Amino acid sequence: MESLLNILKKIDPSTLDYQEWINVGMALKHEGFTVADWDSWSQSDSRYHAGECEQKWQGFNGSAEPVTAGTIIQMAKDRGLTFGGDFRELDWDSEISYEEGAPTVNTGEGIPIHEPENFDPVNEIVTYLETLFEAGDNVGYVTETWESEDKGKRRYLPTKGACDRTAGELIQRLKSCGGDIGAVLGDCNPEAGAWIRFNPLDGKGVKNENVTEYRYALVESDSMPIAQQHAVIRELELPVAVLVYSGGKSLHAIVRIDAPNYDEYRKRVDYLYKVCKENGLEIDRQNRNPSRLSRLPGVVRGEHKQFIVDRNIGKSDFNEWKDYIESINDDLPDPESLSAEWDDMPELAQPLIEGVLRQGHKMLIAGPSKAGKSFALIELSIALAEGVKWLGFNCAQGRVLYVNLELDRASCLHRFKDVYTAMNLQPKNLDKLDIWNLRGRSVPMDKLAPKLIRRANKKNYIAVIIDPIYKVITGDENSADQMAKFCNQFDLICTELGTAVIYCHHHSKGSQGGKRSMDRASGSGVFARDPDALLDLTQLEITDALRKQQEDKQTCRIAENWLRRFYMENAFNQLVSQDDRVTPSRMLDIAHGALHPNSYRLMNEDIERAKATLGNRTAWRIEGTLREFASFKPLNLWFDYPVHISDTDGVLQDAAYEGEIVPYKEATRARKKKAKDDKVSALDSFEVAFSGAENDGIAAIDDIAQDCGKSPDYIKKLFGNGKKGDAEYQKRYEKFIGDDGRAYLKRRD
Known part of the structure; x- marks a missing residue:
């Protein structure tokens, strides 16, 4: 067939001025071609600069009066090229033309097809219409053609055709036409055949924008014999609504797509064509157009008939077919017998966080806003780099990558230093802590994962910590299917790098105390069930009595520290009894009589500062849902900005969840x-x-x-x-x- 690209090849780009060259690019983009098509044609011009086409292409955003294929046709005519008929009628949809010397149907290996012995044109067309369309759908079809010659080869090209009648109207007229389909559709050239558009139109035109529903796509290729095409289509289980023999070198499979919009239609068709290409069916990219013409069954084309080979074959719909394709095109390992490994079990991965998480596994920290989740992840990063405990758990030591998606670079670095200081740690292993600052540059997780893997490869990270994941979530967090695909990116990082992946997520709205720990994370349950370890932070109620108890404890501690500054151990023990040390009023009385007034004043200032700090302190309980280890007893802790501190006194043991007071x-x-x-x-x-x-x-x-x-x-x-x-x-x-x-x-x- 003579496509727009074939005509463009006959135009020498060096004969065009700059604006004409730009017009060619605009026309190609408008007609659904790619920048590679424009770039490839432009390269024969001495003025060509690599990358210029791509740069210009991005600025072609359409207009009320777009540059179309007609511009290219006119350029060709201006240079002496001739075409029969008005080619402009095809500027949105390349033609399917008559191929001379088409092979016989039964040649080659595969699954042969056979022309029907009792060929019934009306039944062929009615069956096609009833299969693809609803009664009220406008149908586009073409029976008129015009001739073109290229290197002595005759071609029949379709005109714009009709689109003003519904499927129901056409079916009714065909059934009452007495076999004279020309009286309904118009007579067609028996050398050329006829065409039909497989998606419904609005009756106002036949361009892509006139398509009302994106139900079907065309799979058509002449790169292999008909019988082999037939075999591949059936072997791939394409969800074919109607399979039509074109009367030439190819089968036309009208494949169910059922896309909700044009963008999704393009994505699904691209996936479909990719699978077909991998199996030998090379498909013209112009077939992607939803307004594309396909061969109409029930007419004669040269020595052959255009007829329906089969209907409703393969999978029932696109999604079922895609799942099937992905299930057979995997790199999954084969099943193995347990008996072969029973006496020689593989070693388990070493613990990264003792009793919680193994190396190479995944962990999620879930909690509400202001729980200090990011601080907890920074504390963990430091604990792993320094090889110290984290929230009471022993940690392995190694190199850590902290992916910062939320804080600006300066704030992030200062926060690490503040947490180091609050943890009372000397920064002896800063070389084991890498920070990747991506605020303002984050991309969806499926795009971030390969970039992360490339940068982290060969650096031997024992943990990659991503904070926070809401910045990179792709899809609806309430969709189990979409979130499963999202979480699979963490598996990819774990597998490719041999590292643990640790991340945090927020709670759903409302009170959490009545829920199981694994049901508190917002969105799909996939979040809680996917990681190997889930640590859930839930806020505890701090009663007035509990806060007063903490203030009294701080008062006693500060008073004792001030008294010890000025009294040796023996003198201190004589001055302060064991009961005095836990009684704030006694400690204040003793300090008032034992300390210089200035010291007593400074001590009280320390106490007031401590009380102010306690006023901002929050209480939390961590519960673990673990895959590799037995669950641990819930941990109670305080969040004293900027670090979490274990409740070593046990005062939070009986604390209720915030909002859950009886x-x-x-x-x-x-x-x-x-x-x-x-x-x-x-x-x-x-x-x-x-x-x-x-x-x-x-x-x-x-x-x-x-x-x-x-x-x-x-x-x-x-x-x-x-x-x-x-x-x-x-x-x-x-x-x-x-x-x-x-x-x-x-x-x-």
């Missing part, structure tokens, strides 16, 4: 909070009333009561009248009886 405790906590808020408000009001009634720091209770809007007896009860009163009020004010017999309050120092 109802009666929640109600009790709410009541206590309200009472506390009310007390603060009452004290504030009392302060205002006292200030308004005081004179030199003394105020009569009667006057205070009047200003507060309370009775004098109510105020007196706060101070007990010698009996139990309110400690908070008594701490601030001292009650006494004046010479006049009235009750007064005096502000305490």
Whole structure:
């Protein structure tokens, strides 16, 4: 057939000016050709520069009045080339022409085909239409042709044809035409045959943009004998809706694609053609067009008939076929007998994190926002490089690659240094820590994996840590199928590099305490079930009592440290008993009497700073779901920015998950909070009333009561009248009886 490229070959690029050369590129892109086609043709021009076509091609983005194949045809005509008919009618869809000397159908090895003995043109066409189209679909078909000659060889080329009738209308007319299909479709040249478009159109034209549904693609090749084509099509189990003999050198397989849009159609067709090519079916790239013409069964073409060979063969749809192809085109190992290995078992991979993860395996850390997941991964990177413990687990020592996808380079480097400092480690093995900073340059995981493998090859990393994975996720994280393919990239890295892959992912929304640890990660369950080790971080509730306990502990520790600065061991032991050391009020009293006032002041500043830090501290529980090891007892720890610290005191053992406080405790906590808020408000009001009634720091209770809007007896009860009163009020004010017999309050120092 004479394609647009064949005509372009007859045009010498050196005879074109710059704009004409650009127009050729625009026309080729508009008609679905590749930049390689333009580049290959341009190379015969002395003005050719490598890479220039590619650069220009990227800027051809289409327009309301695109440059089409007609421009190239006109260039050819201007240079003396002649064509029969109006070739412009084909500028969106290359023709399928008559091939002289076509081989007989039954030649060659493979599966021969046979022309039907009782050839029924109407039945052939109706069957084709009923198989591919719905009654309301507009169908494009061509029966008229024009002639062209190339090197003395005659060719019949299709015109634009018709597209204004539906499949239902055509079927009805064909069934009532008495066998005269020409009365319905128009008479065709018996030397040329006829064509039909296999995808439905909108009735307004026959270009790609007029296709309404991307149901089918054309597989057609004349690179091997017909019988072999037939055998390959059946052996590949192509999901063929209709298989048509073209009357020439090829079979036309109308293959089910069922793509939701044009982009997906191109991807599926590219995959289809790649598989066909690998099996000897070389297919013209122009066949990718969804508006492509194929041979219409039920007509005569030269010495042969165009007829339906078979229908609905192979797999039922494209997805089933693709799964089948991938299942037979794998590099999987053969099954092996256990008996052959029973007495000589292969060695297990050595632990990377003792009791948690082996070398060469995968681990996921899951947790909510602010759990410090990235800090945990940095801590692990450092622990592996230095060969020290991580969260209490022994770690192997080796080289680590940390892939930073989120932080800018400076922030990432500073964070590593901050964590090193907080872990109280000397950086003795910085040469074992590599950081790959990719913020702003990350690509989907299927593209990142080969780039990572190329850079990491021969560096003997024992772990590759990727933080965070949401930057490189491809597809819908709730789709098990898409996430399985995504996680397969981690397997690829593990296999190719012999390294462990460690990464983190976020929790789903909502409370997590009632879920199993492996069900807390957001998205598909694949995230939790794919890795060999899953460590899940869940936040714990820090009650007021627990926070007060931690503050008291810090107060005692700081006071003890200050006292030890100035007292030798024996003197310290005489000054401070074992009970004193865990009683904050006693430690403060002892320090107040034993330390110089300046030292006592500095000690209190240390205590206040420690309390402020404790206010930002969060509590967490790590639960493990392990494939290679028995599950460990849940670990409780604190996150003190920027590191995680194990709860060595066991104070978090009975802590509940945040948001999972039982109802009666929640109600009790709410009541206590309200009472506390009310007390603060009452004290504030009392302060205002006292200030308004005081004179030199003394105020009569009667006057205070009047200003507060309370009775004098109510105020007196706060101070007990010698009996139990309110400690908070008594701490601030001292009650006494004046010479006049009235009750007064005096502000305490």
